[in-house]
Amino acid sequence: MENINVLVVEDKPEQSTKLVEILKENNFTISGTATSFREAVDIFYAQNIDIAIIDIFLNGRPDGIAFAEFIDAQPNGLKPFIFLTSATSREIFNRAKLTKPYGYIVKPFNELELIYAIENTIEKFYGQEDSFSAEDENTIISDDNLFIKKGKALKKVNVDDIILIEVEEKYCNIITEKEKFVILISLVKILDLLDTTKFYRTHRNFIVNIRKIEEIIPQDNLILLEGNHSATLSGKYKDIINKFRTLK
Amino acid sequence: MYFAEKKYLLILFILAPVLLFSQKAAQSNVFTQQVLDKSTKFDTNPYFAKAKSFFVEKEWDSTLVYTMKELSTKTTKSELTDYCHFIRGISFYEKKVFKEAIKEFAKTADDFEFHNNLLMYLGSIALEQEQFTKAIGYFKKIETFSEQELLGIKKKNIEHNIGLCYLHLKQFPEAEKYLNESVRLHEKDKDTLELVGAYGDLASLYYEQYKDAEAIPYFEKAYGLAKTTNDFLLKQHTANNMAVVEEHRKNYPKSIQYYKEYMIWTDSINDQEKLYALGQAEQKATVEIKQKEVAVLKAENKAKQAELDTYLYSAIILFVMFGVSMYLYREKVKRNKIINTQKEDLDELNATKDKLFSIVSHDLRSSVNAIKTSNKKLMTTIETKDFHKVGNLLQNNSSIVNGAYNLLDNLLNWALLQTKQTRFEISKLRLTSIIDHVAYNYKAILTDKELKFENTISKKEVVYADQESLKIILRNLIDNAIKFTNPNGKITVYTHNDDPDFCQLIIEDTGIGMNETTRLELLKDTTLLAKKQHEDIIGTGLGMQLCKSMIKKNNGTFSIESELGKGTKMMVSLPKMMPS
Numbered sequence: 001m002e003n004i005n006v007l008v009v010e011d012k013p014e015q016s017t018k019l020v021e022i023l024k025e026n027n028f029t030i031s032g033t034a035t036s037f038r039e040a041v042d043i044f045y046a047q048n049i050d051i052a053i054i055d056i057f058l059n060g061r062p063d064g065i066a067f068a069e070f071i072d073a074q075p076n077g078l079k080p081f082i083f084l085t086s087a088t089s090r091e092i093f094n095r096a097k098l099t100k101p102y103g104y105i106v107k108p109f110n111e112l113e114l115i116y117a118i119e120n121t122i123e124k125f126y127g128q129e130d131s132f133s134a135e136d137e138n139t140i141i142s143d144d145n146l147f148i149k150k151g152k153a154l155k156k157v158n159v160d161d162i163i164l165i166e167v168e169e170k171y172c173n174i175i176t177e178k179e180k181f182v183i184l185i186s187l188v189k190i191l192d193l194l195d196t197t198k199f200y201r202t203h204r205n206f207i208v209n210i211r212k213i214e215e216i217i218p219q220d221n222l223i224l225l226e227g228n229h230s231a232t233l234s235g236k237y238k239d240i241i242n243k244f245r246t247l248k
Numbered sequence: 249m250y251f252a253e254k255k256y257l258l259i260l261f262i263l264a265p266v267l268l269f270s271q272k273a274a275q276s277n278v279f280t281q282q283v284l285d286k287s288t289k290f291d292t293n294p295y296f297a298k299a300k301s302f303f304v305e306k307e308w309d310s311t312l313v314y315t316m317k318e319l320s321t322k323t324t325k326s327e328l329t330d331y332c333h334f335i336r337g338i339s340f341y342e343k344k345v346f347k348e349a350i351k352e353f354a355k356t357a358d359d360f361e362f363h364n365n366l367l368m369y370l371g372s373i374a375l376e377q378e379q380f381t382k383a384i385g386y387f388k389k390i391e392t393f394s395e396q397e398l399l400g401i402k403k404k405n406i407e408h409n410i411g412l413c414y415l416h417l418k419q420f421p422e423a424e425k426y427l428n429e430s431v432r433l434h435e436k437d438k439d440t441l442e443l444v445g446a447y448g449d450l451a452s453l454y455y456e457q458y459k460d461a462e463a464i465p466y467f468e469k470a471y472g473l474a475k476t477t478n479d480f481l482l483k484q485h486t487a488n489n490m491a492v493v494e495e496h497r498k499n500y501p502k503s504i505q506y507y508k509e510y511m512i513w514t515d516s517i518n519d520q521e522k523l524y525a526l527g528q529a530e531q532k533a534t535v536e537i538k539q540k541e542v543a544v545l546k547a548e549n550k551a552k553q554a555e556l557d558t559y560l561y562s563a564i565i566l567f568v569m570f571g572v573s574m575y576l577y578r579e580k581v582k583r584n585k586i587i588n589t590q591k592e593d594l595d596e597l598n599a600t601k602d603k604l605f606s607i608v609s610h611d612l613r614s615s616v617n618a619i620k621t622s623n624k625k626l627m628t629t630i631e632t633k634d635f636h637k638v639g640n641l642l643q644n645n646s647s648i649v650n651g652a653y654n655l656l657d658n659l660l661n662w663a664l665l666q667t668k669q670t671r672f673e674i675s676k677l678r679l680t681s682i683i684d685h686v687a688y689n690y691k692a693i694l695t696d697k698e699l700k701f702e703n704t705i706s707k708k709e710v711v712y713a714d715q716e717s718l719k720i721i722l723r724n725l726i727d728n729a730i731k732f733t734n735p736n737g738k739i740t741v742y743t744h745n746d747d748p749d750f751c752q753l754i755i756e757d758t759g760i761g762m763n764e765t766t767r768l769e770l771l772k773d774t775t776l777l778a779k780k781q782h783e784d785i786i787g788t789g790l791g792m793q794l795c796k797s798m799i800k801k802n803n804g805t806f807s808i809e810s811e812l813g814k815g816t817k818m819m820v821s822l823p824k825m826m827p828s
Contacts, residue, residue, distance in 0.1 A: 089669055089670075089671075090669060090670070090671050093671035106716055110685065110688045110689055111688065112681075112684055112685045112688045113685045113688075116681055116685060130678075133678050133681060133707060134707060134708075135706070135707045135708065
C-alpha cells in the first residue's frame with residue numbers, strides 16, 4: 001500500500017506548515033508545497049499527485065481559483081482538488097464554485113476536518129460517495145488505484161500490483177506481491193468498477209489479475225499466479241481459457 | 249316788403265281751410281252717425297262691422313285693412329262695396345293720401361246715398377291741392393241741396409269753402425258774397441271757432457283788396473272772438489294778423505303789443521311742444537335710466553352669478569383639497585405608525601447591540617487582562633523553573649484564549665449572518681462526522697474537566713444543512729454543555745429518529761440545568777442574556793442567539809429540556825430531505 005500524494009498550495013508558511021504536519025501525521029505524502037500559481041503549476045507537472053489542497057487567496061489575489069481552473073483544463077491529468085478558505089464572502093464563493101471544486105475546508109480547521117475533506121473529495125471525484133464514511137465500506141476503486149481507508153489512514157494500491165482478490169462474505173482479501181490485506185466492499189461493486197480487461201472472475205470467490213497468471217491447470221480447476229499464489233477455476237468461469245491465445 | 253307781408257298773411261289763410269275742415273271733422277258726429285245708421289243692414293258682415301267700429305274710432309289704417317278684407321270677399325253687394333269704398337276714401341283723405349282717396353270715391357256708384365258727402369270731400373281735396381276752380385265745381389254741385397239731403401254737411405261750410413276758393417282765385421266780389429253768407433250762417437249758429445276762421449278769411453278778403461277800413465273790424469272781431477277761445481293756434485293767428493295790420497297803420501306800439509301777444513301764444517304752443525318734447529325727453533331719460541338700471545341690475549346679476557359660481561368652484565376645490573389632505577393625512581398617520589414601530593424595533597435592536605457591545609468588550613477585556621496577569625505570573629514562575637506550575641499556567645492561558653476566541657468567532661459569524669455576506673449552501677451531511685469534527689476541538693478541555701463525551705450517532709444518520717452553520721450551532725451547544733457541566737460529568741450526543749422528515753439531534757449533559765424562566769428566556773427571539781448569578785459561566789447569550797438564527801436558516805427547530813441540578817437536553821431538529 002502506498003501513501004496518497006498531496007500537493008499543498010498555500011502562501012502562508014505557518015498555515016502550510018500546519019497542513020503538512022497534519023498530513024504527514026496521517027500518512028500522506030507531500031508532493032510539494034507551492035506558494036504561488038507558478039510554483040503550483042511546476043509541481044503539478046513534475047510530481048505525482050493524487051489530490052491538491054488549494055488556498056483561494058495567494059498573496060492577496062484569488063490565484064487559487066486560477067490554479068483550479070488550470071487543473072480543470074487538463075485533459076488527462078484531471079485531479080481532485082479542495083479549496084482552503086477563511087470565512088468566505090459570497091462573491092468569491094460564487095467564483096470558486098465555477099471551477100466545480102470537490103470540497104471546501106474552512107479555516108480554522110482541525111485534523112479530523114482536513115482528513116474528512118480529503119476523503120470526501122476523493123469519494124466525490126470518483127463518484128463513489130459514502131464509500132469511506134459508510135459503515136460497511138472503505139474502498140474506492142479507480143482505473144489505476146484502489147483507495148482504501150485503513151483505520152484512520154487513507155492508502156492507495158495500484159491495481160496493477162494486485163495479483164488476486166479473494167472474496168469472503170462482506171469483505172475481500174487483496175493479495176499483492178508484497179502484502180495481503182482486507183477491504184470492505186461488496187462483490188457487486190468491485191466487479192462493476194474493476195477494469196474488466198485486467199481482472200477476471202474465475203470462481204464465485206476469486207478475481208484474478210490476468211497479467212499475473214502463470215499457469216492454468218483446467219483438470220485441477222487451478223490457476224497458478226505470481227508469487228506462488230493460486231486461485232480456483234470453477235466450471236462456470238472456464239471460458240477464461242478462450243481469452244488467451246493458446247498454441248495449438 | 250308789403251308783398252312779402254301780404255304773402256305772410258296768405259300763408260295764414262291757406263292754413264285756415266284746413267283748420268276749418270278739421271273743425272268740420274270734429275263736428276262730423278252727425279255725419280258719422282248717419283253713416284252708421286244707414287249701414288246697419290251690413291253689420292252681419294264681420295269685416296265690415298269691424299271696419300265700421302275702427303272708422304268710428306278714427307283708426308284709419310285698421311279701417312283700410314278690414315274694408316279691403318270685406319271687398320276681397322266676392323259675395324259683397326254693390327251697396328256694401330259703395331260703403332266700403334266710401335269709408336276707404338275718407339280714411340285715405342284723413343291720411344292725406346288724396347290720390348287714393350279720389351280713386352276710392354270714383355269707385356262708388358252715382359246713386360250712392362252719401363254721394364253729396366263724397367262731393368264735399370272731393371271739393372275739400374281740390375281745395376287742399378289748390379285746384380280752386382275744380383273745388384268750386386264740386387262745392388257748387390251740392391250748394392243747392394237742403395241740409396237734410398246733405399246728410400250732416402253744414403251749408404255754411406260749403407259757402408265758406410266756395411268763398412275761400414274765390415278768395416284764392418282773387419275773384420273778390422264772389423268771394424265776398426260767399427264769405428259774408430258763411431259769416432252770417434256762422435253767426436246764426438254761434439259757432440265761435442268757425443266764426444273766427446270766417447271773420448279772418450273775410451278780413452283777409454278785404455285786406456287783399458286794400459279795403460283796410462272794412463278789413464280791420466273783421467280782424468279785430470276775429471281777434472276778440474279768438475281771445476274767448478282756448479285755441480292757442482287761433483289766438484296766435486289773430487294776434488299775428490293784428491300785429492301786421494297795426495304795423496301797416498304805423499301804429500308800432502300796438503303792433504309790438506300784438507307781436508308780443510303773438511310771441512306769447514307761439515311760446516305757449518312751443519311750450520306745449522316743449523312740454524311735450526320735455527315729456528318725451530323725460531320719458532326717454534326715464535327709459536334710459538330704467539334701461540341703465542336694468543343694465544346695472546343685469547350686470548349685478550351677472551356679477552352675482554359669477555360670484556356664486558366662484559363660491560361653488562371654490563367650495564368644490566376646497567372640498568377636493570380637504571379630501572386629498574385627509575387622505576394624505578391618513579397616509580401620513582399610517583406611515584408614521586409604521587415608522588414608529590420600526591423606530592421602536594430599531595431602538596430595541598440598537599439597545600441590544602449596545603448591550604452586546606458592552607458585554608463583548610467587557611468579556612474580551614477581562615480575558616485579555618487575565619492573560620496579562622497570567623503571563624506575568626508565568627514569567628516569574630519560569631525564573632523559579634517550576635515547570636509543573638508553568639504547565640498549569642499555560643493550560644489556564646489557553647483555556648482563556650479559547651473562550652475569547654469562541655466569543656470572537658461567534659461575533660464574526662453573527663456579523664456575517666446579519667449582513668447576509670456569508671455563503672450558505674445546503675448539502676447532505678453525515679451527522680456523526682460533523683459532531684466528531686466539532687468535538688475534536690474540545691478534546692483537551694474535556695480531558696481537563698474530566699468530562700466524558702460520547703457520540704452515539706450512527707454513520708447512517710444524514711441531514712440536509714449548511715455545513716459551516718451546522719458546525720457553528722454544534723460548537724456553541726457543546727461549548728455550553730461543557731461550561732455548565734461539573735467535572736466528572738457526561739455529555740452525550742445522540743439522535744431521535746421518529747419523525748419521517750426530521751432528524752432530532754440531542755445534546756444531553758449532566759450539568760447544573762436551568763430554571764423555567766431561563767429556559768423560556770433562551771428560547772425567546774432577540775434576547776441577549778446579561779450576566780447573572782453565575783458570574784463566570786453565563787455569557788452574553790450571543791451564542792444561543794446565533795444558534796437559533798442558524799437553525800431557523802437551516803429550516804430546523806430548536807427546543808430545550810432542563811431540570812435544575814440534573815442536566816439539560818438541547819434538541820435540534822434538522823430536515824432529512826433536501827428542502828424544495
